[in-house]
Amino acid sequence: MGEVHVLATGSPQDWQALVGREAQIGRLTAAVEALGSGRGAVLEIAGDPGAGKTRLLALLAERAGAAGARIARSTALRGTGAPRQLFRDAWADVPAPGLADSDEEAVFRTVRAGLAGWAAGPGGGSVAGRPGGPGSGGGAVLFDDVHLADEASVRLLARLVRTPVPGPLLLAVGHCPRRTGSVLLEALDDGARIGTVVRIELDPLDETAVEELLTAWYGPGDHDRTYIEQIRAAADGNPRNLRILTAAGWRPELWPDSPGEDTGALLREAAAMGVELDALSAEQTAVANAAAVLAGPFRPEDAARISGLGLAGTLNALDELVRADVIRHVAPGVRFAFRHPLLGHVAHERASLPTLLGAHQRALDLLSTRGASAVDLARHAEHLVGADGAAAAPLLARGAAEILPDAPATAVRWLGLALQTPVGERPSAERAALMLECCRALSAAGRFDEARSLAHDVLRDDTHLTGPLRLRASAMRVAAERQLGRYDEAAGVAAAALERLPRPLDAGAAELVFELGVLHMYRGTYGQAREAVQEVVTALTSDAGRPDDRLAAAIRVLAAFGDAYLGLTADAIPALVEGARLADSLPDSDVARIPELLAMLGCGEMFMEGYTAAGRHLHRCLTIARKGGPQQMKLNTLLGLAYIDQQTGQLARSERRAEEARRVARATGAADGVSMSEALLVGAMIWSRGRAESASIVAAAEHAVRIARPGNGWWSGSAAMQLALVRMVSGDAAGCVDALLEGGGGPELRKLQPAYRPMLLSMLSTAALRAGDGALARQAALGADEAAESSGLSVQRAYVTRAQAALHAADGEHPIAAKLFEQSALGFRRAGRPVQHAWTLAAGAGSAALVHGLSVAGSWLDAAEEVARIHGAVRIEEEIAEIRALLVPPAQAVSPAATVAQSEPPSPAGPLHSDVRALLTAREQEIAALVATGRRSRAIADELFLSHRTVETHLARIYRKLNVSSRTALAHLLQGADNVGTE
Numbered sequence: 001m002g003e004v005h006v007l008a009t010g011s012p013q014d015w016q017a018l019v020g021r022e023a024q025i026g027r028l029t030a031a032v033e034a035l036g037s038g039r040g041a042v043l044e045i046a047g048d049p050g051a052g053k054t055r056l057l058a059l060l061a062e063r064a065g066a067a068g069a070r071i072a073r074s075t076a077l078r079g080t081g082a083p084r085q086l087f088r089d090a091w092a093d094v095p096a097p098g099l100a101d102s103d104e105e106a107v108f109r110t111v112r113a114g115l116a117g118w119a120a121g122p123g124g125g126s127v128a129g130r131p132g133g134p135g136s137g138g139g140a141v142l143f144d145d146v147h148l149a150d151e152a153s154v155r156l157l158a159r160l161v162r163t164p165v166p167g168p169l170l171l172a173v174g175h176c177p178r179r180t181g182s183v184l185l186e187a188l189d190d191g192a193r194i195g196t197v198v199r200i201e202l203d204p205l206d207e208t209a210v211e212e213l214l215t216a217w218y219g220p221g222d223h224d225r226t227y228i229e230q231i232r233a234a235a236d237g238n239p240r241n242l243r244i245l246t247a248a249g250w251r252p253e254l255w256p257d258s259p260g261e262d263t264g265a266l267l268r269e270a271a272a273m274g275v276e277l278d279a280l281s282a283e284q285t286a287v288a289n290a291a292a293v294l295a296g297p298f299r300p301e302d303a304a305r306i307s308g309l310g311l312a313g314t315l316n317a318l319d320e321l322v323r324a325d326v327i328r329h330v331a332p333g334v335r336f337a338f339r340h341p342l343l344g345h346v347a348h349e350r351a352s353l354p355t356l357l358g359a360h361q362r363a364l365d366l367l368s369t370r371g372a373s374a375v376d377l378a379r380h381a382e383h384l385v386g387a388d389g390a391a392a393a394p395l396l397a398r399g400a401a402e403i404l405p406d407a408p409a410t411a412v413r414w415l416g417l418a419l420q421t422p423v424g425e426r427p428s429a430e431r432a433a434l435m436l437e438c439c440r441a442l443s444a445a446g447r448f449d450e451a452r453s454l455a456h457d458v459l460r461d462d463t464h465l466t467g468p469l470r471l472r473a474s475a476m477r478v479a480a481e482r483q484l485g486r487y488d489e490a491a492g493v494a495a496a497a498l499e500r501l502p503r504p505l506d507a508g509a510a511e512l513v514f515e516l517g518v519l520h521m522y523r524g525t526y527g528q529a530r531e532a533v534q535e536v537v538t539a540l541t542s543d544a545g546r547p548d549d550r551l552a553a554a555i556r557v558l559a560a561f562g563d564a565y566l567g568l569t570a571d572a573i574p575a576l577v578e579g580a581r582l583a584d585s586l587p588d589s590d591v592a593r594i595p596e597l598l599a600m601l602g603c604g605e606m607f608m609e610g611y612t613a614a615g616r617h618l619h620r621c622l623t624i625a626r627k628g629g630p631q632q633m634k635l636n637t638l639l640g641l642a643y644i645d646q647q648t649g650q651l652a653r654s655e656r657r658a659e660e661a662r663r664v665a666r667a668t669g670a671a672d673g674v675s676m677s678e679a680l681l682v683g684a685m686i687w688s689r690g691r692a693e694s695a696s697i698v699a700a701a702e703h704a705v706r707i708a709r710p711g712n713g714w715w716s717g718s719a720a721m722q723l724a725l726v727r728m729v730s731g732d733a734a735g736c737v738d739a740l741l742e743g744g745g746g747p748e749l750r751k752l753q754p755a756y757r758p759m760l761l762s763m764l765s766t767a768a769l770r771a772g773d774g775a776l777a778r779q780a781a782l783g784a785d786e787a788a789e790s791s792g793l794s795v796q797r798a799y800v801t802r803a804q805a806a807l808h809a810a811d812g813e814h815p816i817a818a819k820l821f822e823q824s825a826l827g828f829r830r831a832g833r834p835v836q837h838a839w840t841l842a843a844g845a846g847s848a849a850l851v852h853g854l855s856v857a858g859s860w861l862d863a864a865e866e867v868a869r870i871h872g873a874v875r876i877e878e879e880i881a882e883i884r885a886l887l888v889p890p891a892q893a894v895s896p897a898a899t900v901a902q903s904e905p906p907s908p909a910g911p912l913h914s915d916v917r918a919l920l921t922a923r924e925q926e927i928a929a930l931v932a933t934g935r936r937s938r939a940i941a942d943e944l945f946l947s948h949r950t951v952e953t954h955l956a957r958i959y960r961k962l963n964v965s966s967r968t969a970l971a972h973l974l975q976g977a978d979n980v981g982t983e
Contacts (some may be wrong), residue, residue, distance in 0.1 A: 204237025
């Protein structure tokens, strides 16, 4: 054959990036390397449209050309009339005698001999833009889209596959197996079995590859793992489909009903699909349009009714569409669907308006006679609003009510269309009801500002509102104001609505009272709503005016959750059991209509330490939310699960869930949700990261508190709790005290979550003890003991026991302290709280050493270290290593009293060995050593990640213990101790 010229491929654009194809590229590279050694091969590159065959062939051309090979390539065209077009185009610039010959055997011999000579012989030409010389790298012939080739080309190619060309020739065949003729398929399969064909299959991309592609297209970003999973499934792991979906603005809650809101981008990126559709005959186009209107799997007889071709004509066209792989047989019972939903969306967008209107009307008539669901009818009714709005409006309203739990964004669209019809435009009770349903759907979709505005509109013109509608409108406005963090406004609306109702409240007030209770729960003032909630719960025992089952379940769960939040254990536990029974009996569609239901139930069970039940309900809630349910449901559930994971030692998963919650909160404009998610994130990180990261973690926790708006009790209180924890673990005991006192409104911590008062007061006690405030430490411990006795909860008792152990250790009562530390650790272990179990063992190791000896203390630390390692608690592992150094110093034994009841880390320079220094705690030794070097308090604070106040507090205690009054005196005393230690 003659010389072949090839254009330089250059560097691929970002959108063409080949990712997730390492194995395929490896086989391709091996074939190119073999070509350089004089060995040829047949490469089969197989995959669905858009899988990346053309890009892989381009890479093959690039690498083969760079290795010195001659390149020839062509792409098969649809419907070409010239025989052997595939080969003619490959040698377009070179005379190719014999290709027009009708004798196929002669053509085969001529082409095979020509290829062999072309690949092996010298020649000029251009390779990758460089002047070519005598060729020694062989030749590569690349055929793309072979499934579209004419029959003569296919037969000739099959002969070449079966009888490979000798010498250094790569013959690459790119095709879609579903559309390739049996002659070539058989030849390729036979070759793959005997080893003469190298098969490279392009399977769907995995999630990692999808994320890499998104990064290649749009740059590094905060890619949500759930989103990656969802869009990969929607695209079937196909790169082209993925590109189309992202360009169109794909949203998981709208799929598969909609590919996105940018129709222009959809058609532009799906140009290849448009070419496929353009190649269809009129009959095939009619059936494809019918299939697009039906959306999803369809039966031939339904397509026949809509296409107008009749069953026989539809079957004939359908057969051709299946051969062309536009339509596929997808299920038993003769059901068909587009190769991918995107192809159906493209077909729908390209159809003419008269065609669509007629098709959707026929589809609506057909489904109505069959008693189809309201959702199926609404999908067609929305396209007929402009033609027959009066008929479409009720269908859209019913469809929206049915689809709201799974796709609130679709419900918003349908209700918006219904409100634009003549029926929806007239002021009436019916219109007000439609507006309120739209308000509910907007809230479920996370569009809280719009929901609030719509609720305002309903109440502004209330002349058409009945009593129940007015109550519902008030409830909707309370919910919208609360979701925007406007708690005072929400409380005002609720109070005004309740004033108009007779007391005691009846079941008809359930929706309004539910929103009132949720509002006060978020404000941290549920006690103010408890009476009204209990009145409605009592009224529910009567059938008169009883709300629907889901609302009845919701108000009961709210009452149970409220009591759990208030720490009323005796009332809360049986109420939660009953609430769980009611919630478990509801289908997901009902649960999704009240987004707070399962989240409240799970969090109430969490307060009562029922983590297994809480996890079950929260996971169910998350599953519903991820299927397209309300975003507020997703946010609350992720926050609850992140906290459970933090408490149960699943630190990495807690971080992931907190990150996802932050993304949801930002997307919906829930500022308090952002604060809480960031607080939970650092609450897990303080355990999973080393001391070197403490400063940044503390700063992040402080930021979470700052962005929580003052007065929003639940959120700001929860953020304050996490800040206190972070400061405590990082060694800033005084800062922990500050966070608790400020967030809790004083030493009784009344502003923080009542159910956690034993834990929080215990933390305050231990932090105050370490900060040198013994009076506050004992006062807090006493309050913690009383609160734990009232709650009767085992984990809360374990926190109190540990705080009491620390007090006894500080008083030198180590036998009692060691026993209490052991009891506390056992309580945490039995409750499934591994991080606190390990932390407690580490904190009590000093007392254990004094009472039981170093061997027992070492076993405590061994157990703590193993638990910390299993759960990724790096911070505890670091603490344990330093406690071991104090218990068994490298040169001379030191009294373990220096480590008793201390969880602060020892000095990085190693333990101090003098009797003078043994009077000091580990943190005090560290600060004293730094003071002796001449460092000022602020410099020490920066170096040790402490506050300036904490350093000054420690320094005052050091002065008292060592009976010195200045830094100079302290330095001299320590220097003298060092001299004694070396004698």
